Amino acid sequence: MSDTVYQSPPPARxxxxxxxxxxxxxxxFLVWMWxxxxxxxxxxxxxxxxxxxxxxxxxxWNLPQEFxxxxxxxxxxxxxxGDYFLNSVMVVGGSVFAILLVSTPAAYVxxxxxxxxxxxxxxxxxxxxxxxxxxxxxxxxxxxxxLRMTDSLTGLSLVFIAISxxxxxxxxxxxxxxxxxxxxxxxxxxGCNDFQVFxxxxxxxxxxxxxxxxxxxxxxxxxxxxxxxxxxxxPDNRTLPLGLYSLQNAMQYTGDWPGMFAGVTIVIIPxxxxxxxxxxxxxxxxTMGAVK
Amino acid sequence: xxxxxxxxxFLAPASLIYGGLFLVPTLSTFYFSLFSWSGFGEQMTxxxxxxxxxxxxxxxxxxxxxxxxxxxxVGGFFVFGLAxxxxxxxxxxxxxxxxxxxxxxxxxxxxxVALAGMWAYIYNPRSGLLNTxxxxxxxxxxxxxxxxxxxxxxxxxxxxxxxxxxxxxxxLLMAGVDKIPTDAYEAADLEGASLWQKFWFITVPMxxxxxxxxxxxxxxxxxxxxxxxxxxxxxxxxxxxxxLGIYLYIMGFGQRDPIYQLGYATAIGVVMLVITFVLxxxxxxxxxxxxxxx
Numbered sequence: 150m151s152d153t154v155y156q157s158p159p160p161a162r163x164x165x166x167x168x169x170x171x172x173x174x175x176x177x178f179l180v181w182m183w184x185x186x187x188x189x190x191x192x193x194x195x196x197x198x199x200x201x202x203x204x205x206x207x208x209x210w211n212l213p214q215e216f217x218x219x220x221x222x223x224x225x226x227x228x229x230x231g232d233y234f235l236n237s238v239m240v241v242g243g244s245v246f247a248i249l250l251v252s253t254p255a256a257y258v259x260x261x262x263x264x265x266x267x268x269x270x271x272x273x274x275x276x277x278x279x280x281x282x283x284x285x286x287x288x289x290x291x292x293x294x295x296l297r298m299t300d301s302l303t304g305l306s307l308v309f310i311a312i313s314x315x316x317x318x319x320x321x322x323x324x325x326x327x328x329x330x331x332x333x334x335x336x337x338x339x340g341c342n343d344f345q346v347f348x349x350x351x352x353x354x355x356x357x358x359x360x361x362x363x364x365x366x367x368x369x370x371x372x373x374x375x376x377x378x379x380x381x382x383x384p385d386n387r388t389l390p391l392g393l394y395s396l397q398n399a400m401q402y403t404g405d406w407p408g409m410f411a412g413v414t415i416v417i418i419p420x421x422x423x424x425x426x427x428x429x430x431x432x433x434x435x436t437m438g439a440v441k
Numbered sequence: 442x443x444x445x446x447x448x449x450x451f452l453a454p455a456s457l458i459y460g461g462l463f464l465v466p467t468l469s470t471f472y473f474s475l476f477s478w479s480g481f482g483e484q485m486t487x488x489x490x491x492x493x494x495x496x497x498x499x500x501x502x503x504x505x506x507x508x509x510x511x512x513x514x515v516g517g518f519f520v521f522g523l524a525x526x527x528x529x530x531x532x533x534x535x536x537x538x539x540x541x542x543x544x545x546x547x548x549x550x551x552x553x554v555a556l557a558g559m560w561a562y563i564y565n566p567r568s569g570l571l572n573t574x575x576x577x578x579x580x581x582x583x584x585x586x587x588x589x590x591x592x593x594x595x596x597x598x599x600x601x602x603x604x605x606x607x608x609x610x611x612x613l614l615m616a617g618v619d620k621i622p623t624d625a626y627e628a629a630d631l632e633g634a635s636l637w638q639k640f641w642f643i644t645v646p647m648x649x650x651x652x653x654x655x656x657x658x659x660x661x662x663x664x665x666x667x668x669x670x671x672x673x674x675x676x677x678x679x680x681x682x683x684x685l686g687i688y689l690y691i692m693g694f695g696q697r698d699p700i701y702q703l704g705y706a707t708a709i710g711v712v713m714l715v716i717t718f719v720l721x722x723x724x725x726x727x728x729x730x731x732x733x734x735x
Contacts, residue, residue: 176530176535180527180541183527183545187544187545187604190559190570193563197562209568210573251454251455254452254454255454258443261443262443274459279661279717279718283665283685283690284467285463286689286710287470287703288465288466288469288707289462290481292462294482315459337442343442343443371552372551374552379694389552390552390554393554394554409558410558412558417555420551423550424543428546431546432616435546435549435613436616
């Protein structure tokens with residue numbers, strides 16, 4: 150302990166007399182500029198969705214004289230958004246389940262087993278994250294037409310599974326590798342075989358990671374649009390992004406901006422609600438692989 | 442001890458699907474690019490490297506390449522400039538950090554198609570958000586700009602793209618900042634360091650690894666860019682918006698009129714892959730340095 154009596158006073162801080170919140174005003178200003186723009190853009194979409202075709206062209210930020218709620222019905226019916234919503238639920242739900250079903254065991258083995266060539270196999274899987282998806286358009290279409298699965302939701306699901314494997318295995322391998330090994334050894338001493346160790350010990354511990362991978366794949370595949378565009382052709386098979394795309398084209402062609410925005414609103418509202426509820430998980434998932 | 446049988450059993454399904462529908466297609470692209478091939482089920486004719494020499498003389502290909510590189514470098518400059526700026530601002534102790542982060546990241550969870558529709562309307566010359574707001578604040582001359590005219594459309598698209606991706610890299614960088622021990626900043630505060638000094642002497646060195654991985658992720662995304670510019674172009678994507686990915690798609694499947702030059706299209710795919718891997722190697726070389734322990 151030093152004697153404090155003779156200590157010189159701490160050096161005065163340059164800007165200490167200005168309160169913290171005043172010093173942060175420029176920060177607040179810049180942050181709010183961005184935030185206000187984003188919120189305004191979304192608000193403008195919502196506002197335009199309830200205007201009439203004529204009013205949307207001239208009333209700007211003004212509230213509509215009459216709220217045209219029927220725009221939503223028009224978009225829903227003309228765009229067949231209900232059908233496409235179901236298609237998306239089936240494709241994305243089935244794919245995400247299958248992705249986790251095949252990727253979790255593979256990641257477990259790659260992270261915890263010892264065998265020659267383990268690193269090479271892991272790298273081969275991870276390599277997929279660097280392959281530009283458009284490169285796959287033609288060969289994938291070729292393979293699917295050989296399997297008679299073009300323009301089919303099953304074919305699209307298979308492709309979704311394949312393209313999601315690299316990032317999913319990358320995330321889960323990292324997660325499995327970070328788990329402690331004490332419980333594993335204890336379970337082996339208790340007489341568990343290797344499958345039981347995985348099923349009863351390691352998998353439950355890895356559940357937060359699996360859940361994160363699930364959410365990540367859900368968002369990504371729910372919005373996936375390029376491979377769907379290549380693979381799907383008939384209007385019956387469209388997924389929601391494709392349906393919205395053709396609805397937008399149709400509405401823009403006829404100059405029905407409110408109809409288009411009603412469609413956009415119907416598609417983005419569920420996503421925004423899910424995001425508001427799950428944002429922490431989603432953001433954690435996005436950063437899990439990149440920031441260790 | 443994990444037995445061999447379980448290893449094989451656990452790896453087989455993923456390997457089969459990934460190999461068959463991802464790796465083999467990727468490798469086959471190299472092979473297809475050596476052929477003239479006018480449609481699925483049509484005869485393929487071996488033409489050696491002719492597709493590549495044709496690419497070299499194809500002005501639309503060069504335009505697509507230029508656009509792709511403009512996204513990568515010009516877009517990247519703004520994406521990372523803004524992501525860094527807002528990382529510093531949002532971690533400077535302002536109130537409501539989580540809410541702001543939520544808003545910044547929002548475009549990354551919403552359908553690209555919906556975003557493209559929204560931006561098309563923001564840029565709408567007469568009734569769009571941009572020109573309406575500009576004339577409302579008195580900038581009537583600027584408000585007459587046709588943002589989506591052939592001269593402007595690429596940059597208009599790029600601005601929207603920057604808006605989307607800034608939020609993505611912002612959360613990566615912010616997560617990296619959260620891992621930096623707070624005593625480093627506290628010590629700097631005691632010394633009276635400015636925000637800029639704290640950024641330059643603490644944040645940047647400590648964030649090096651996150652930055653390196655962010656650059657790689659951006660490069661991969663920029664070179665394969667397809668969805669946003671394509672949706673932004675609506676029915677008939679104008680050539681000003683072509684990226685390598687879009688040109689590949691147009692050559693392979695066409696827009697209103699089918700084109701079906703499959704061999705030629707796959708050659709574009711090979712170029713994309715080569716650029717991606719060369720850039721990844723270069724960036725990793727440039728950013729390699731001793732691991733920082735903290």
